Amino acid sequence: MSQSYDRGLVEDFGRWREFSAGMWAWLFHKFTGWVLIGYLFTHIAVLSSALNGAATYNSTLHGLEGLLVVRILEVGLLAVAVFHILNGVRLLFVDLGVGIGLETQEKSFYASLILTGLIVVASVPVFLEGGL
């Protein structure tokens, strides 16, 4: 059976001290979603260099990847994507009625955060050095 709750205006960031784990999960999912859709537009814009031929494509991509700041930002992108995926899987299970107890939801959120951290830390050398 469907249930809904009046949570007030949840994007009232002035209430951040009152936020529980669930509110942080909601906020992080929203924030990472904004970053990912913003990145998708940028990503397609960069890859559009392919329309001008191989030389333009290669010089554009290699020029960007030659910048350390870009590689560091890519680690941030990985963090954002991994959290959005893991927390998204959690939300899909909740939507299906699996793991909806408050304590289970909090634990699965913390698990998403920890797993994201581990994957990102383990991936830093690959991103900064360029390959496995």
Place this chain on the structure above:
Amino acid sequence: MAERYSSFRAGSTRWFLQRITAAFLVVTLAFHFYLVHFLHPAPQITFGGSAGRFSVPSYFVTMVLFLGAATFHGVNGVYNALVNQGVEGTPLRAAKWVLAVAGVLLFVQGVRVALALAGGA
């Protein structure tokens, strides 16, 4: 019969599509990251390598579906965020059309890139 919590409900196509695309994106986004950041690190990406991958029909179709799902999921997510923020009426309708047009343009441009890469092999 015992009650079972679920937020699935009839009559909300956008809600349902948001979940379907989410499930698809979990797999394709992870695959994409693995392929072009770990297996083929970004600094080593070349037009020839990308063209080789896009010339494989199953890869091409998967990437176009990936783009379509990501575009819908993202644009619909932004729309939902605006609703959560309390935007309504004319501003919300205007935002809906801006997002819809931006989404279509993004998808079309992405397909153009995919076709250019597929034709470059």
